[in-house]
Amino acid sequence: xxxxxxxxxxxxSPLHRLNPLTKLTFAFAMIIPAFLSVPRLxxxxxxxxxxxxxxxxxQKQYLNLSLxxxxxxxxxxxxxxxxxxxxxxxxxxxxxxxxxxxxxxxxAFLTISRIFVMVSSFAILLLTTHPGELMSxxxxxxxxxxxxxVINSTLQILPQMQAKAQTILSAQRSRGLDTESTFLKRVxxxxxxxxxxxFGSLVEVEERxxxxxxxxxxxxxxxxxxxxxxxxxxxxxIRWLLLVFVILSLGGRIxxx
Amino acid sequence: xxxxxxxxxxxxxxxxxxxxxQNINLQVEEGEFxxxxxxxxxxxxxxxxxxxxxxxHFFKGELTGRVExxxxxxxxxxxxxxxxxxxxxxxxxxxxxxxAKYTVFEEIAFGLENIGVPxxxxxxxxEEAMKLTGISDLADRSPYSLSGGQQQxxxxxxxxxxxxxxxxxxxxxxxxxPIGTREVFGVIRTMTERGMTVVMAEHKVEWIANFADRVIAxxxxxxxxxxxxxxxxxxxxxxxxxxxxSRYTSVARKAKTLGLWxxxxxxxxxxxxxxxFALTPHPSPEGRGES
Numbered sequence: 001x002x003x004x005x006x007x008x009x010x011x012x013s014p015l016h017r018l019n020p021l022t023k024l025t026f027a028f029a030m031i032i033p034a035f036l037s038v039p040r041l042x043x044x045x046x047x048x049x050x051x052x053x054x055x056x057x058x059q060k061q062y063l064n065l066s067l068x069x070x071x072x073x074x075x076x077x078x079x080x081x082x083x084x085x086x087x088x089x090x091x092x093x094x095x096x097x098x099x100x101x102x103x104x105x106x107x108a109f110l111t112i113s114r115i116f117v118m119v120s121s122f123a124i125l126l127l128t129t130h131p132g133e134l135m136s137x138x139x140x141x142x143x144x145x146x147x148x149x150v151i152n153s154t155l156q157i158l159p160q161m162q163a164k165a166q167t168i169l170s171a172q173r174s175r176g177l178d179t180e181s182t183f184l185k186r187v188x189x190x191x192x193x194x195x196x197x198x199f200g201s202l203v204e205v206e207e208r209x210x211x212x213x214x215x216x217x218x219x220x221x222x223x224x225x226x227x228x229x230x231x232x233x234x235x236x237x238i239r240w241l242l243l244v245f246v247i248l249s250l251g252g253r254i255x256x257x
Numbered sequence: 258x259x260x261x262x263x264x265x266x267x268x269x270x271x272x273x274x275x276x277x278x279q280n281i282n283l284q285v286e287e288g289e290f291x292x293x294x295x296x297x298x299x300x301x302x303x304x305x306x307x308x309x310x311x312x313x314h315f316f317k318g319e320l321t322g323r324v325e326x327x328x329x330x331x332x333x334x335x336x337x338x339x340x341x342x343x344x345x346x347x348x349x350x351x352x353x354x355x356x357a358k359y360t361v362f363e364e365i366a367f368g369l370e371n372i373g374v375p376x377x378x379x380x381x382x383x384e385e386a387m388k389l390t391g392i393s394d395l396a397d398r399s400p401y402s403l404s405g406g407q408q409q410x411x412x413x414x415x416x417x418x419x420x421x422x423x424x425x426x427x428x429x430x431x432x433x434x435p436i437g438t439r440e441v442f443g444v445i446r447t448m449t450e451r452g453m454t455v456v457m458a459e460h461k462v463e464w465i466a467n468f469a470d471r472v473i474a475x476x477x478x479x480x481x482x483x484x485x486x487x488x489x490x491x492x493x494x495x496x497x498x499x500x501x502x503s504r505y506t507s508v509a510r511k512a513k514t515l516g517l518w519x520x521x522x523x524x525x526x527x528x529x530x531x532x533x534f535a536l537t538p539h540p541s542p543e544g545r546g547e548s
Binding site: 130131132135145148149152153156157159160204207208209210211212213214215216217218219220221222223224225226227228 | 309311315336337340341344345346347349351352353354355356357358359362363366367368369370371372373374375376379380401412415416419
Protein backbone atom coordinates (compact mmCIF):
# COMPACT_ATOMS: atom_id res chain seq x y z
CA UNK A 1 0.00 0.00 0.00
CA UNK A 2 2.95 2.27 0.52
CA UNK A 3 3.60 2.29 -3.20
CA UNK A 4 0.09 3.26 -4.19
CA UNK A 5 1.16 6.65 -5.42
CA UNK A 6 4.12 5.56 -7.42
CA UNK A 7 3.98 3.74 -10.73
CA UNK A 8 6.60 1.17 -9.77
CA UNK A 9 5.86 -2.43 -10.80
CA UNK A 10 7.95 -4.82 -8.70
CA UNK A 11 9.24 -7.37 -11.22
CA UNK A 12 12.42 -9.10 -12.30
CA SER A 13 13.56 -7.81 -15.67
CA PRO A 14 16.76 -6.64 -17.36
CA LEU A 15 15.44 -3.09 -17.15
CA HIS A 16 14.62 -3.38 -13.45
CA ARG A 17 18.18 -4.51 -12.81
CA LEU A 18 19.68 -1.44 -14.49
CA ASN A 19 20.94 1.41 -12.37
CA PRO A 20 18.35 4.22 -11.98
CA LEU A 21 20.75 6.73 -13.50
CA THR A 22 21.00 4.61 -16.64
CA LYS A 23 17.23 4.67 -17.00
CA LEU A 24 17.16 8.39 -16.35
CA THR A 25 19.84 8.84 -19.01
CA PHE A 26 17.70 6.76 -21.38
CA ALA A 27 14.75 9.09 -20.76
CA PHE A 28 16.79 12.17 -21.58
CA ALA A 29 18.49 10.45 -24.51
CA MET A 30 15.01 10.06 -26.00
CA ILE A 31 13.63 13.47 -25.07
CA ILE A 32 16.52 15.67 -26.14
CA PRO A 33 16.75 14.30 -29.71
CA ALA A 34 12.94 14.25 -29.98
CA PHE A 35 12.82 17.97 -29.43
CA LEU A 36 16.13 19.16 -30.83
CA SER A 37 17.11 16.81 -33.61
CA VAL A 38 15.67 16.54 -37.12
CA PRO A 39 11.84 16.31 -37.04
CA ARG A 40 11.91 12.96 -38.79
CA LEU A 41 13.64 11.35 -35.81
CA UNK A 42 10.92 11.98 -33.21
CA UNK A 43 8.36 9.43 -34.49
CA UNK A 44 11.15 6.87 -34.97
CA UNK A 45 12.02 7.03 -31.27
CA UNK A 46 8.85 5.11 -30.60
CA UNK A 47 10.85 2.00 -31.58
CA UNK A 48 13.47 2.15 -28.77
CA UNK A 49 10.70 3.09 -26.38
CA UNK A 50 8.67 0.01 -27.23
CA UNK A 51 11.78 -2.14 -26.98
CA UNK A 52 12.40 -0.73 -23.50
CA UNK A 53 8.80 -1.38 -22.48
CA UNK A 54 9.14 -5.02 -23.44
CA UNK A 55 12.59 -5.32 -21.86
CA UNK A 56 11.03 -4.10 -18.63
CA UNK A 57 8.11 -6.56 -18.94
CA UNK A 58 5.71 -3.75 -18.14
CA GLN A 59 3.63 -3.85 -21.38
CA LYS A 60 0.35 -4.23 -19.50
CA GLN A 61 0.91 -1.35 -17.10
CA TYR A 62 2.36 0.77 -19.89
CA LEU A 63 -0.66 0.17 -22.12
CA ASN A 64 -2.95 1.01 -19.24
CA LEU A 65 -1.07 4.22 -18.60
CA SER A 66 -1.04 5.11 -22.30
CA LEU A 67 -4.76 4.66 -22.71
CA UNK A 68 -5.61 6.65 -19.62
CA UNK A 69 -3.02 9.38 -19.67
CA UNK A 70 -1.12 9.71 -22.94
CA UNK A 71 -3.75 8.90 -25.56
CA UNK A 72 -6.41 11.45 -24.52
CA UNK A 73 -3.78 14.17 -24.27
CA UNK A 74 -2.18 13.57 -27.65
CA UNK A 75 -5.50 13.08 -29.46
CA UNK A 76 -6.69 16.41 -28.12
CA UNK A 77 -3.44 18.06 -29.09
CA UNK A 78 -3.54 16.56 -32.59
CA UNK A 79 -7.07 17.75 -33.31
CA UNK A 80 -6.44 21.23 -31.92
CA UNK A 81 -3.25 21.79 -33.87
CA UNK A 82 -4.58 20.32 -37.12
CA UNK A 83 -7.65 22.49 -37.08
CA UNK A 84 -6.38 25.74 -35.66
CA UNK A 85 -2.80 26.10 -36.90
CA UNK A 86 -3.04 28.80 -39.57
CA UNK A 87 -0.20 27.47 -41.73
CA UNK A 88 0.18 25.74 -45.09
CA UNK A 89 -1.46 25.85 -48.49
CA UNK A 90 -2.51 22.28 -49.16
CA UNK A 91 -6.05 22.15 -47.82
CA UNK A 92 -7.13 18.60 -47.19
CA UNK A 93 -10.62 19.34 -45.96
CA UNK A 94 -12.59 22.08 -44.25
CA UNK A 95 -14.14 22.01 -40.83
CA UNK A 96 -16.65 24.85 -40.64
CA UNK A 97 -14.63 28.04 -41.15
CA UNK A 98 -11.29 26.33 -40.61
CA UNK A 99 -9.01 24.84 -43.23
CA UNK A 100 -7.21 21.66 -42.23
CA UNK A 101 -3.94 21.70 -44.17
CA UNK A 102 -1.37 19.01 -44.74
CA UNK A 103 1.32 21.19 -43.14
CA UNK A 104 -0.73 21.74 -40.01
CA UNK A 105 -1.31 18.01 -39.71
CA UNK A 106 2.40 17.33 -40.09
CA UNK A 107 3.23 19.82 -37.36
CA ALA A 108 0.56 18.30 -35.15
CA PHE A 109 1.99 14.85 -35.75
CA LEU A 110 5.45 16.05 -34.78
CA THR A 111 4.11 17.66 -31.60
CA ILE A 112 2.31 14.55 -30.47
CA SER A 113 5.31 12.37 -31.27
CA ARG A 114 7.42 14.56 -29.03
CA ILE A 115 4.90 14.47 -26.21
CA PHE A 116 4.54 10.74 -26.61
CA VAL A 117 8.29 10.22 -26.39
CA MET A 118 8.63 12.49 -23.38
CA VAL A 119 5.81 10.98 -21.33
CA SER A 120 6.62 7.42 -22.33
CA SER A 121 10.30 7.57 -21.52
CA PHE A 122 9.56 8.89 -18.04
CA ALA A 123 6.81 6.32 -17.65
CA ILE A 124 9.36 3.58 -18.36
CA LEU A 125 11.70 5.00 -15.74
CA LEU A 126 8.98 5.19 -13.12
CA LEU A 127 7.44 1.82 -13.94
CA THR A 128 10.71 -0.05 -13.55
CA THR A 129 12.43 1.89 -10.76
CA HIS A 130 11.56 1.86 -7.07
CA PRO A 131 11.26 5.54 -6.07
CA GLY A 132 13.36 4.91 -2.97
CA GLU A 133 16.07 3.35 -5.08
CA LEU A 134 16.01 6.21 -7.59
CA MET A 135 16.34 8.83 -4.86
CA SER A 136 18.93 6.97 -2.86
CA UNK A 137 21.08 6.49 -5.98
CA UNK A 138 20.75 10.12 -7.03
CA UNK A 139 21.53 11.33 -3.50
CA UNK A 140 24.63 9.17 -3.49
CA UNK A 141 25.65 10.94 -6.70
CA UNK A 142 25.20 14.35 -5.16
CA UNK A 143 21.52 15.26 -5.37
CA UNK A 144 20.72 17.35 -2.25
CA UNK A 145 19.14 15.02 0.35
CA UNK A 146 16.50 17.67 1.05
CA UNK A 147 15.35 17.38 -2.55
CA UNK A 148 15.21 13.60 -2.38
CA UNK A 149 13.31 13.85 0.90
CA VAL A 150 10.68 16.12 -0.64
CA ILE A 151 10.10 13.73 -3.55
CA ASN A 152 9.97 10.63 -1.38
CA SER A 153 7.78 12.10 1.30
CA THR A 154 5.35 13.62 -1.18
CA LEU A 155 4.67 10.16 -2.58
CA GLN A 156 3.86 8.91 0.90
CA ILE A 157 2.21 11.88 2.50
CA LEU A 158 -0.30 12.69 -0.26
CA PRO A 159 -2.52 9.70 0.51
CA GLN A 160 -2.36 10.62 4.20
CA MET A 161 -3.44 14.17 3.38
CA GLN A 162 -6.33 12.84 1.33
CA ALA A 163 -7.47 10.68 4.21
CA LYS A 164 -7.26 13.65 6.52
CA ALA A 165 -9.23 15.87 4.14
CA GLN A 166 -11.90 13.19 4.11
CA THR A 167 -12.02 13.14 7.90
CA ILE A 168 -12.35 16.92 8.10
CA LEU A 169 -15.04 16.87 5.43
CA SER A 170 -17.00 14.23 7.33
CA ALA A 171 -16.66 16.23 10.53
CA GLN A 172 -17.93 19.39 8.83
CA ARG A 173 -20.79 17.50 7.22
CA SER A 174 -21.87 16.07 10.54
CA ARG A 175 -22.20 19.68 11.66
CA GLY A 176 -24.52 20.43 8.78
CA LEU A 177 -22.17 21.54 6.01
CA ASP A 178 -23.89 21.13 2.66
CA THR A 179 -21.70 19.23 0.21
CA GLU A 180 -24.31 17.68 -2.01
CA SER A 181 -26.67 20.33 -3.39
CA THR A 182 -25.98 23.09 -5.92
CA PHE A 183 -22.59 23.64 -7.50
CA LEU A 184 -22.06 26.97 -5.73
CA LYS A 185 -22.78 25.47 -2.34
CA ARG A 186 -20.34 22.64 -3.00
CA VAL A 187 -17.64 25.11 -3.97
CA UNK A 188 -18.42 27.04 -0.77
CA UNK A 189 -18.00 23.81 1.18
CA UNK A 190 -14.33 23.72 0.27
CA UNK A 191 -13.59 26.79 2.40
CA UNK A 192 -14.10 25.19 5.85
CA UNK A 193 -12.02 22.27 4.62
CA UNK A 194 -8.98 24.26 3.58
CA UNK A 195 -8.40 26.02 6.92
CA UNK A 196 -8.01 22.95 9.14
CA UNK A 197 -6.17 21.04 6.45
CA UNK A 198 -3.60 23.74 5.73
CA PHE A 199 -3.02 24.89 9.30
CA GLY A 200 -3.03 21.32 10.56
CA SER A 201 -0.41 20.45 7.97
CA LEU A 202 1.76 23.40 8.99
CA VAL A 203 1.81 22.18 12.59
CA GLU A 204 2.67 18.72 11.33
CA VAL A 205 5.50 20.09 9.26
CA GLU A 206 7.14 21.49 12.38
CA GLU A 207 6.80 18.20 14.24
CA ARG A 208 8.11 16.25 11.29
CA UNK A 209 11.04 18.65 11.02
CA UNK A 210 11.85 17.95 14.68
CA UNK A 211 11.49 14.22 14.11
CA UNK A 212 13.89 14.04 11.19
CA UNK A 213 16.27 16.49 12.85
CA UNK A 214 16.33 14.19 15.87
CA UNK A 215 17.51 11.50 13.50
CA UNK A 216 20.46 13.46 12.28
CA UNK A 217 19.05 14.66 8.98
CA UNK A 218 21.27 17.75 8.99
CA UNK A 219 24.33 15.83 10.11
CA UNK A 220 27.47 16.98 8.37
CA UNK A 221 28.93 13.48 8.18
CA UNK A 222 28.89 11.83 4.76
CA UNK A 223 25.69 9.85 4.39
CA UNK A 224 25.52 6.12 3.81
CA UNK A 225 22.74 4.14 2.17
CA UNK A 226 20.87 1.05 3.25
CA UNK A 227 19.86 0.24 -0.30
CA UNK A 228 22.69 -1.14 -2.34
CA UNK A 229 21.97 0.09 -5.84
CA UNK A 230 24.41 -1.65 -8.17
CA UNK A 231 26.05 0.32 -10.95
CA UNK A 232 27.60 -2.25 -13.29
CA UNK A 233 29.87 -2.01 -16.31
CA UNK A 234 26.85 -2.68 -18.50
CA UNK A 235 25.24 0.41 -17.00
CA UNK A 236 28.25 2.53 -17.80
CA UNK A 237 28.48 1.22 -21.36
CA ILE A 238 24.78 1.87 -21.96
CA ARG A 239 25.10 5.40 -20.63
CA TRP A 240 28.05 6.13 -22.91
CA LEU A 241 26.18 4.71 -25.91
CA LEU A 242 23.17 6.86 -25.09
CA LEU A 243 25.39 9.91 -24.82
CA VAL A 244 26.91 9.14 -28.21
CA PHE A 245 23.43 8.77 -29.62
CA VAL A 246 22.39 12.19 -28.29
CA ILE A 247 25.50 13.83 -29.73
CA LEU A 248 25.00 12.15 -33.12
CA SER A 249 21.36 13.17 -33.25
CA LEU A 250 22.21 16.77 -32.46
CA GLY A 251 25.07 16.66 -34.95
CA GLY A 252 22.66 15.28 -37.53
CA ARG A 253 20.47 18.28 -37.02
CA ILE A 254 23.34 20.62 -37.82
CA UNK A 255 24.68 18.59 -40.78
CA UNK A 256 21.36 17.85 -42.40
CA UNK A 257 19.86 21.32 -42.23
CA UNK B 258 27.70 10.76 37.83
CA UNK B 259 25.27 13.36 36.60
CA UNK B 260 24.65 12.98 32.89
CA UNK B 261 22.19 15.88 32.75
CA UNK B 262 22.84 19.16 34.49
CA UNK B 263 20.61 22.22 34.26
CA UNK B 264 21.69 25.28 36.21
CA UNK B 265 19.42 28.30 36.57
CA UNK B 266 17.86 27.65 33.20
CA UNK B 267 15.30 30.20 32.07
CA UNK B 268 13.89 30.15 28.58
CA UNK B 269 11.53 32.32 26.57
CA UNK B 270 10.09 31.28 23.21
CA UNK B 271 10.42 33.96 20.50
CA UNK B 272 7.76 36.66 20.66
CA UNK B 273 6.60 35.72 24.14
CA UNK B 274 6.79 37.68 27.38
CA UNK B 275 6.51 35.01 30.04
CA UNK B 276 9.27 32.44 30.24
CA UNK B 277 8.27 28.85 29.48
CA UNK B 278 10.94 27.64 31.91
CA GLN B 279 12.02 29.60 34.96
CA ASN B 280 15.12 29.05 36.97
CA ILE B 281 15.28 25.30 36.50
CA ASN B 282 17.94 23.45 38.46
CA LEU B 283 18.10 19.78 37.72
CA GLN B 284 20.55 16.91 37.80
CA VAL B 285 19.88 13.48 36.41
CA GLU B 286 22.17 10.58 37.24
CA GLU B 287 23.29 8.06 34.67
CA GLY B 288 20.80 5.21 34.39
CA GLU B 289 18.06 7.08 36.20
CA PHE B 290 14.44 7.06 34.98
CA UNK B 291 12.94 10.46 35.68
CA UNK B 292 9.28 11.20 35.02
CA UNK B 293 8.11 14.78 34.53
CA UNK B 294 4.50 15.57 35.38
CA UNK B 295 2.53 18.78 35.21
CA UNK B 296 -0.67 20.33 33.88
CA UNK B 297 -0.87 21.51 30.26
CA UNK B 298 1.33 24.51 29.71
CA UNK B 299 3.55 23.73 32.70
CA UNK B 300 6.62 23.50 30.49
CA UNK B 301 7.00 19.72 30.19
CA UNK B 302 7.50 19.77 26.43
CA UNK B 303 9.82 22.76 26.66
CA UNK B 304 11.93 20.92 29.23
CA UNK B 305 12.09 17.90 26.93
CA UNK B 306 13.09 20.07 23.98
CA UNK B 307 15.77 21.73 26.11
CA UNK B 308 17.31 18.39 27.06
CA UNK B 309 17.12 17.24 23.45
CA UNK B 310 18.81 20.42 22.19
CA UNK B 311 15.85 21.77 20.21
CA UNK B 312 15.59 24.60 22.70
CA UNK B 313 17.21 26.90 21.82
CA HIS B 314 18.81 25.56 18.59
CA PHE B 315 15.60 24.78 16.71
CA PHE B 316 13.04 27.07 18.33
CA LYS B 317 15.46 30.00 18.77
CA GLY B 318 14.24 32.24 21.59
CA GLU B 319 16.23 33.28 24.62
CA LEU B 320 17.95 30.82 26.94
CA THR B 321 19.94 31.75 30.01
CA GLY B 322 21.70 29.43 32.44
CA ARG B 323 23.71 26.32 31.77
CA VAL B 324 22.53 23.18 29.98
CA GLU B 325 24.89 20.24 29.96
CA UNK B 326 23.92 16.82 28.67
CA UNK B 327 26.29 13.87 28.21
CA UNK B 328 29.30 16.14 28.45
CA UNK B 329 28.08 18.68 25.88
CA UNK B 330 27.26 22.28 26.60
CA UNK B 331 24.16 23.53 24.80
CA UNK B 332 25.79 26.87 24.07
CA UNK B 333 28.73 25.22 22.30
CA UNK B 334 27.27 22.25 20.43
CA UNK B 335 25.30 22.30 17.21
CA UNK B 336 22.00 20.44 17.10
CA UNK B 337 23.22 17.78 14.69
CA UNK B 338 25.94 16.79 17.16
CA UNK B 339 23.58 17.04 20.11
CA UNK B 340 21.14 14.52 18.63
CA UNK B 341 23.89 11.89 18.49
CA UNK B 342 23.85 11.77 22.28
CA UNK B 343 20.26 12.57 23.10
CA UNK B 344 17.31 10.80 21.49
CA UNK B 345 13.90 12.44 21.38
CA UNK B 346 10.51 10.85 20.79
CA UNK B 347 7.23 12.67 21.19
CA UNK B 348 3.46 12.42 21.25
CA UNK B 349 2.18 11.96 17.75
CA UNK B 350 3.50 8.68 16.35
CA UNK B 351 2.32 9.56 12.88
CA UNK B 352 4.40 12.74 12.64
CA UNK B 353 7.53 10.95 13.74
CA UNK B 354 7.52 8.68 10.72
CA UNK B 355 9.99 10.27 8.33
CA UNK B 356 7.71 9.79 5.35
CA ALA B 357 10.67 9.20 3.09
CA LYS B 358 10.88 5.45 3.59
CA TYR B 359 8.77 2.59 2.33
CA THR B 360 9.30 -0.11 4.94
CA VAL B 361 9.77 -0.17 8.70
CA PHE B 362 13.29 -1.52 8.26
CA GLU B 363 14.28 1.40 6.02
CA GLU B 364 12.51 3.81 8.35
CA ILE B 365 14.60 2.67 11.30
CA ALA B 366 17.77 2.80 9.21
CA PHE B 367 17.04 6.43 8.18
CA GLY B 368 18.89 7.94 11.14
CA LEU B 369 21.90 5.68 10.61
CA GLU B 370 22.07 6.65 6.93
CA ASN B 371 22.09 10.29 7.95
CA ILE B 372 24.99 9.89 10.34
CA GLY B 373 26.96 7.75 7.93
CA VAL B 374 26.98 4.30 9.51
CA PRO B 375 28.38 1.68 7.07
CA UNK B 376 25.75 -0.54 5.45
CA UNK B 377 26.67 -3.84 7.08
CA UNK B 378 26.80 -2.35 10.57
CA UNK B 379 23.55 -0.53 9.83
CA UNK B 380 21.71 -3.78 9.09
CA UNK B 381 22.99 -5.42 12.24
CA UNK B 382 22.05 -2.46 14.40
CA UNK B 383 18.56 -2.15 12.91
CA GLU B 384 17.90 -5.85 13.45
CA GLU B 385 19.13 -5.72 17.03
CA ALA B 386 17.07 -2.64 17.82
CA MET B 387 13.94 -4.22 16.35
CA LYS B 388 14.47 -7.36 18.38
CA LEU B 389 14.88 -5.27 21.52
CA THR B 390 11.60 -3.42 21.00
CA GLY B 391 9.80 -6.51 19.75
CA ILE B 392 8.91 -5.28 16.27
CA SER B 393 11.03 -7.63 14.15
CA ASP B 394 7.86 -8.99 12.54
CA LEU B 395 6.99 -5.52 11.19
CA ALA B 396 10.23 -5.09 9.23
CA ASP B 397 8.73 -5.27 5.74
CA ARG B 398 5.49 -3.43 6.47
CA SER B 399 4.84 0.14 5.43
CA PRO B 400 5.23 2.46 8.45
CA TYR B 401 1.88 4.00 7.52
CA SER B 402 -0.02 0.73 7.63
CA LEU B 403 0.68 0.26 11.36
CA SER B 404 -1.44 0.92 14.44
CA GLY B 405 -0.60 3.89 16.69
CA GLY B 406 1.15 1.69 19.25
CA GLN B 407 3.19 -0.03 16.58
CA GLN B 408 4.09 3.30 14.96
CA GLN B 409 5.20 4.68 18.30
CA UNK B 410 7.41 1.64 18.85
CA UNK B 411 8.86 2.16 15.37
CA UNK B 412 9.54 5.79 16.28
CA UNK B 413 11.21 4.70 19.53
CA UNK B 414 13.25 2.06 17.74
CA UNK B 415 14.34 4.63 15.14
CA UNK B 416 15.77 6.70 17.98
CA UNK B 417 17.21 3.81 20.01
CA UNK B 418 19.06 2.44 16.99
CA UNK B 419 21.16 5.62 17.06
CA UNK B 420 22.34 4.54 20.53
CA UNK B 421 21.81 7.80 22.40
CA UNK B 422 23.13 8.17 25.93
CA UNK B 423 19.97 9.89 27.12
CA UNK B 424 16.44 9.16 25.95
CA UNK B 425 13.96 12.03 26.17
CA UNK B 426 10.29 11.18 25.75
CA UNK B 427 7.57 13.79 25.51
CA UNK B 428 4.27 12.11 26.40
CA UNK B 429 4.88 9.17 24.09
CA UNK B 430 1.68 7.40 25.08
CA UNK B 431 -0.78 10.30 25.16
CA UNK B 432 -2.32 9.41 21.80
CA UNK B 433 -2.31 5.66 22.33
CA UNK B 434 -4.92 3.21 23.55
CA PRO B 435 -4.25 1.06 26.65
CA ILE B 436 -2.64 -1.71 24.60
CA GLY B 437 -0.36 0.76 22.79
CA THR B 438 0.53 2.34 26.14
CA ARG B 439 1.50 -1.03 27.60
CA GLU B 440 3.64 -1.81 24.56
CA VAL B 441 5.49 1.50 24.76
CA PHE B 442 6.07 1.23 28.52
CA GLY B 443 7.36 -2.27 27.91
CA VAL B 444 10.02 -0.87 25.58
CA ILE B 445 10.95 1.88 28.04
CA ARG B 446 11.27 -0.65 30.85
CA THR B 447 13.62 -2.75 28.72
CA MET B 448 15.74 0.32 28.06
CA THR B 449 15.96 1.35 31.71
CA GLU B 450 16.85 -2.20 32.69
CA ARG B 451 19.73 -1.94 30.24
CA GLY B 452 20.95 1.16 32.04
CA MET B 453 19.67 3.87 29.69
CA THR B 454 19.03 7.27 31.20
CA VAL B 455 15.41 8.22 30.51
CA VAL B 456 13.58 11.51 31.04
CA MET B 457 9.91 11.22 30.26
CA ALA B 458 7.07 13.73 30.37
CA GLU B 459 3.93 11.76 31.08
CA HIS B 460 0.36 12.17 32.29
CA LYS B 461 -0.33 8.56 33.17
CA VAL B 462 0.62 8.61 36.85
CA GLU B 463 -0.38 4.99 37.47
CA TRP B 464 2.35 3.95 35.05
CA ILE B 465 4.87 6.41 36.48
CA ALA B 466 4.25 5.07 39.97
CA ASN B 467 5.27 1.62 38.79
CA PHE B 468 8.25 2.53 36.65
CA ALA B 469 9.97 5.80 37.52
CA ASP B 470 12.88 6.21 39.93
CA ARG B 471 12.09 9.83 40.45
CA VAL B 472 9.31 12.29 39.66
CA ILE B 473 9.56 15.99 38.93
CA ALA B 474 6.41 18.10 39.13
CA UNK B 475 6.50 21.17 36.90
CA UNK B 476 4.15 24.05 37.45
CA UNK B 477 4.12 27.30 35.46
CA UNK B 478 7.63 26.70 34.21
CA UNK B 479 9.12 25.98 37.61
CA UNK B 480 9.98 22.83 39.50
CA UNK B 481 7.34 22.44 42.19
CA UNK B 482 8.39 19.07 43.56
CA UNK B 483 11.29 16.71 42.96
CA UNK B 484 11.66 13.36 44.66
CA UNK B 485 10.67 9.71 44.77
CA UNK B 486 7.34 8.77 43.14
CA UNK B 487 5.95 8.00 46.60
CA UNK B 488 6.84 11.41 47.96
CA UNK B 489 5.81 13.48 44.93
CA UNK B 490 2.70 11.66 43.77
CA UNK B 491 1.06 11.65 47.19
CA UNK B 492 1.82 15.31 47.94
CA UNK B 493 -1.17 17.48 48.80
CA UNK B 494 0.35 20.22 46.65
CA UNK B 495 -0.46 18.25 43.49
CA UNK B 496 -4.14 18.18 44.33
CA UNK B 497 -4.19 21.91 45.05
CA UNK B 498 -2.52 22.83 41.78
CA UNK B 499 -4.71 20.61 39.64
CA UNK B 500 -2.25 17.90 38.65
CA UNK B 501 -3.43 14.51 37.48
CA UNK B 502 -3.44 12.19 40.49
CA SER B 503 -3.42 8.42 40.65
CA ARG B 504 -6.88 7.04 41.30
CA TYR B 505 -5.42 4.86 44.07
CA THR B 506 -4.08 7.92 45.85
CA SER B 507 -7.38 9.79 45.40
CA VAL B 508 -9.47 6.97 46.75
CA ALA B 509 -7.22 6.49 49.78
CA ARG B 510 -7.15 10.24 50.47
CA LYS B 511 -10.93 10.30 50.46
CA ALA B 512 -11.05 7.16 52.59
CA LYS B 513 -8.63 8.74 55.05
CA THR B 514 -11.03 11.64 55.69
CA LEU B 515 -13.72 9.03 56.43
CA GLY B 516 -11.41 7.09 58.71
CA LEU B 517 -11.23 4.13 56.32
CA TRP B 518 -7.51 4.46 55.49
CA UNK B 519 -5.41 3.77 58.53
CA UNK B 520 -1.84 4.07 57.18
CA UNK B 521 0.03 7.35 57.28
CA UNK B 522 1.43 6.89 53.78
CA UNK B 523 -1.01 7.19 50.85
CA UNK B 524 -0.71 4.52 48.16
CA UNK B 525 0.42 5.17 44.56
CA UNK B 526 -0.11 1.72 43.10
CA UNK B 527 -2.92 -0.80 43.00
CA UNK B 528 -0.94 -3.23 45.19
CA UNK B 529 -0.29 -0.66 47.92
CA UNK B 530 -3.93 0.42 47.87
CA UNK B 531 -5.12 -3.17 48.16
CA UNK B 532 -2.71 -3.86 51.02
CA UNK B 533 -3.72 -0.70 52.85
CA PHE B 534 -7.42 -1.28 52.51
CA ALA B 535 -6.99 -4.85 53.74
CA LEU B 536 -5.90 -3.38 57.08
CA THR B 537 -9.08 -1.36 57.36
CA PRO B 538 -11.53 -2.90 59.81
CA HIS B 539 -14.80 -3.64 58.04
CA PRO B 540 -17.75 -2.34 59.99
CA SER B 541 -20.42 -4.20 58.04
CA PRO B 542 -20.53 -6.93 55.36
CA GLU B 543 -21.81 -4.43 52.77
CA GLY B 544 -18.64 -2.39 53.00
CA ARG B 545 -16.42 -5.33 52.08
CA GLY B 546 -17.16 -5.70 48.42
CA GLU B 547 -15.98 -2.19 47.55
CA SER B 548 -12.58 -2.38 49.17
